[in-house]
Amino acid sequence: MPDRQLLERVPDGGGHHGARDAVRREAGRPAYLQRLSAQGGVGAATGRHPHIVPPGPGRQTGAMRATTIHAPFDIRSGDAPEPAVQRPTDAVVRVTASCVCGSDLWRYRGEHEFTPDTRIGHEFVGVVEALGDAVTTLAVGDFVITPFVWSDNTCRNCRNGINTSCEHGGGFGMADREGLLVDGGQGEIVRVPLADGTLVSTPTMPTDEQVPDLLALSDVMGTGWHCARGAAVAAGDTVAVIGDGAVGLSAVLSTRLMGAGRIIVMSRHKDRQQLATDWGATDVVEERGDEGAARVLELTDGLGVDAALECVGTDAAMQTAIAVTRPGGRVGYVGVPHGIELPMGTLFSKNIQLGGGVASVRQYLPELRDRVLAGEIHPGRVFDLQLPLAEVAEGYAAMHERRSIKTMLLP
Ligand SMILES: [Zn+2]
Numbered sequence: 001m002p003d004r005q006l007l008e009r010v011p012d013g014g015g016h017h018g019a020r021d022a023v024r025r026e027a028g029r030p031a032y033l034q035r036l037s038a039q040g041g042v043g044a045a046t047g048r049h050p051h052i053v054p055p056g057p058g059r060q061t062g063a064m065r066a067t068t069i070h071a072p073f074d075i076r077s078g079d080a081p082e083p084a085v086q087r088p089t090d091a092v093v094r095v096t097a098s099c100v101c102g103s104d105l106w107r108y109r110g111e112h113e114f115t116p117d118t119r120i121g122h123e124f125v126g127v128v129e130a131l132g133d134a135v136t137t138l139a140v141g142d143f144v145i146t147p148f149v150w151s152d153n154t155c156r157n158c159r160n161g162i163n164t165s166c167e168h169g170g171g172f173g174m175a176d177r178e179g180l181l182v183d184g185g186q187g188e189i190v191r192v193p194l195a196d197g198t199l200v201s202t203p204t205m206p207t208d209e210q211v212p213d214l215l216a217l218s219d220v221m222g223t224g225w226h227c228a229r230g231a232a233v234a235a236g237d238t239v240a241v242i243g244d245g246a247v248g249l250s251a252v253l254s255t256r257l258m259g260a261g262r263i264i265v266m267s268r269h270k271d272r273q274q275l276a277t278d279w280g281a282t283d284v285v286e287e288r289g290d291e292g293a294a295r296v297l298e299l300t301d302g303l304g305v306d307a308a309l310e311c312v313g314t315d316a317a318m319q320t321a322i323a324v325t326r327p328g329g330r331v332g333y334v335g336v337p338h339g340i341e342l343p344m345g346t347l348f349s350k351n352i353q354l355g356g357g358v359a360s361v362r363q364y365l366p367e368l369r370d371r372v373l374a375g376e377i378h379p380g381r382v383f384d385l386q387l388p389l390a391e392v393a394e395g396y397a398a399m400h401e402r403r404s405i406k407t408m409l410l411p
Contacts, residue, residue, distance in 0.1 A: 030208045032096045035411075036127060065411065066187035067392045069120045072110030075393040080119070083183050083191035088134035091195030093144060097215050098124035098185045099383065100395045100407045101148070102245050103336055108396050111338070119173040121186025122148040123218040125211060128199075129189070137196045143206055144199040145369060146192060147361035148172070148219045150182070153197030163362040169194065185218075186392055188411045200365040202373065212380025212408060213372040216250070220406065221368055221379035222361030223334050224250025224311065228258055230356030231307035231332030235259030240296050240324050241281070243311030244272040246382040246406040247334060249279065251309045253379060256280030257371075260307075264299060266292055266320070272405060275381060289316060293323040304329060310356075315340045325352050332356045383408040 066080035083092055098121055106112040107120070128142045138144065151158055151166030158166050170176050173184030176193060183190040192198055206214055224247050233239055239260045241251050244267035255263055256279060265281040266288070267273045273284045285295045297304060304326035310318050313335025321331045322343060333356035347354065371377045385404035387395050388411075395407035 030205065030211075032208060032211060032410075033127075033205060036094060036096075064188040065389055067120050067184060067389070068117050069107055069114060070116050073108060073397075075108065075120070075396045077390050077392050080183070080187065083189050085130050085132045086180055086191065087193065088132035089194050089196065090132040091128050091135060091138060091144070091192045091199060092130040093124070093126040093146070093190050093192055093199070094129045095124045095126040095185070095188055095190060095411055096143070097126075097211050098187070098389070098409045098411075099215060099218075100186070100392070100399050100409070101219055102247065102399070102406075105396070105400055106336065106338075108400060119181070119184035119187070121184040122172040123215065123220075124185035124190060125215045125218065126190070128195075128201075131195065135195045138199060138201055142199075142201040143214075144201045145214050145217050145365055146185070146190075146199055147222065147365060148185075149362075150193050150198040151362060152194045153362060158197065158362075161360055161363050163197075163360045164358045166194075166197075169197075186389065186409060188389065198362070200362070200369060202369060206373070210372060210380075212383050213378050214369065214380075215408065216246075216379035216382055217361070217365055217368045217372065219359075219361060220246040220382060221250045221253070221377075222364045223247045223359040224252070224309075225254040225364050225368065226359035226361070227251045227309045227311055227332040227334040227356055228254040228307075229332070230334065231309055231330040232353075232355065233258045233260055233307050233309075233332075236261045237306040238262040238264070238300060240264040240266065240285075240305045240308045240321070241276075241311060242266050242308060242317045242321050242324075243335065244269060244276065245311065248309070248311035249275050249382055249405070250379055251311050251332075251334075252276045252281050253279040253377060255307075255309070257377070264296055264305065266296075269402070271384070275405075278381075289320065290323075293320050296324040300324075300326070306330070307332060309333075311335055313337050313340070318342070322346060322350075322352060325350070327351055329353075330355060334359055380408075382406045386410060 063079040064082045151163035151169035155167040237260045239255045263281045264283040265276040266285045268286045307330045308321040308325045310321040310333040318340045327350045330353045385407040389409045398404035
């Protein structure tokens, strides 16, 4: 797509094209689009063929910056081959912003095994730079949000709403079923397979302020939303949220949107308590374990909550969630489980339902995107540290040491 058409999609862009207008247009464009032009990306494309984009200045043809994990606590930023369309269903996306996920930290801490020198990152937003011939729902120049896994959105599992079990899908930063590398999200450019099913575009180019909000939809906000849905949170419910990481905080926001009447957040970090309160939490419980559960029961006159949202994945968090749930209540869970042993006897005797799992974020993207674009929610507030992609290792360290709730990376 020629430059002009891209500009006409920009809120402040468009109009006619004298040199002065061009300068004014550039000044009014979001900073990430100006960066894109400088890098020689879509906005600067001069070729008539939309698939051909010249390399950026100062960078060798065929190289881009990408993140790899070499060993526990050893995250590196270096050059990788620039991806290109390899299949007709592919999109090549130039990353506007990416971030570090709590689940990346499991590998970082050496608690999940991995092959050394693996590409990493699965949350990003960006601008479509090239498309395979079979892609019909996207155009070069579109701003897109990706869910943290790619999927066709048409197979039996996707039609049932579980894109994370797509019969043809897969993850970022690893080889696909035929052995072709799918780039990690913590990089400059990503080849996205099954683009029609995976990517959700915005109707216009978002502003700089909207970019973090849209980025949060690629995982944490959709995951918090999934947790609240898993626990069937309904208007007037009393809810407890276990976990004050980015997902737990997003779960607070989600339950408020679903109409919960009382939202108890379990948190002992002041900055996180503040954000939870801004997002609708009515009570804060600082105690943990048995003490924390006792405090939640006290707050609910000994009954327990209608819904407990487990957003951590540890046995302690799950036991707390079950302990604070009233008889006949629901537990939602989205933390990647580590050593959880379910007390079936308690679940049986208290008639507690369990709902959740790995979040099918793709299902929620259109609705959450529209809420962001309408200015209704600002889930990007979970990003409290912003770093250049080259300093990604510091982002991991900051999140590991809990100096940052969630770190955003800019190329
Ligand atoms: Zn599928």
